[in-house]
Amino acid sequence: MKIGSLPNIFKSRPLILVLTSLLLAGGGYAGYRIYDYTWNDPIFCKSCHIMETAFASWEKSVHVGVNCHDCHHLSPQEGMQLGYSFVFQRPSAVPPRHGKIIVSGKFCIQCHLERDEKYPQAVSIRASQFHEKHGFEKKIECSKCHGYKTHEFLPEERFCVMCHEGKEVHGAGMVELACLNCHSDRTKDLRPEREKCLFCHGSDEIRVQLIREERLDVKHFTPSPEKIKAAIKINIPADSKHQFDCYA
Known part of the structure; x- marks a missing residue:
């Protein structure tokens, strides 16, 4: 077929530009959709059977x-x-990590x-x-x-002992507690401060205050009501001159 015999539709330069633009736009949109699906849709990750x-x-x-x-x-x-x-x-299992993060x-x-x-x-x-x-x-x-x-x-209740091995507690009533039931998220060395001890050994007001603060140690791990009830209660008046830390 000679060029001169081409249909008039192919001789219109504006129309060709429009069709080319539509083709590029469609290809760009399709490419974006593929990218979005493979990088932003977790369902794509599930498509791999492993x-x-x-x-x-x-x-x-x-x-x-x-x-x-x-x-x-x-x-x-x-x-x-x-x-x-x-x-x-087509791997049948996730490859070994070999210590890689x-x-x-x-x-x-x-x-x-x-x-x-x-x-x-x-x-x-x-x-x-x-x-x-x-x-x-x-x-x-x-x-x-x-x-x-x-x-x-x-973390699990005893996840700390994976690294901190051989640690002991000083009371029989503490053996079954989670590490964060005693250790505090408020002190630089993470040792229990007096308020944390009084979570079990003090009044309801102290427990309410600590829970309200939503620090991670209390938010995720709190002793059971039975453990709190069984703990010996210590009544320390707010105006007492003896306000030492339990581990002072």
Whole structure:
């Protein structure tokens, strides 16, 4: 067919420009949708069969509303390697970690210290002495205490003894308590201060006040009502001259 015999529709330069623009816009939109799905939709991560268990635990976790890539950051190269492995190698299990830190603490503090506007409800560690001591002074990775079980972010009652071995308590009534039932988030050395001891051994007013402050040690771990009731009560008048710490 000669050029001169082409239909008139192909001879209209404005129309060609319009069609080209529509084609580019459609391709750009399709590309954006593919990018958004692969990077911002957790369902895409579930499409890999070895992620089903991790996805199920994520759905039950406190991070259920958090996008996978907000914690699991991948470079473009890592993303391509992951995609190649999924399509061509079809692994049957998650590869061994070999001690690699999967989620760096620098991503945790974006929400829990610097306050990411995407997740304003994230619990702040700004006033926490526990995190000051372990995370910033000792440089311990967040995942050492949080998430050592897949997507289980709240520490267990005795998680401290994984590192702090061979510790003893001085009273039989304290043996079954969680570490944070006694250790305080208010002191620099994390030792119990008098108010923390009086949580069990003092009045209801002290317990109400500590709970109202919502510090992490009381927010996540409190002794059972039975333990509190069984604890010997110490009546210390507010105007007493003897206001020493229990461990002074």
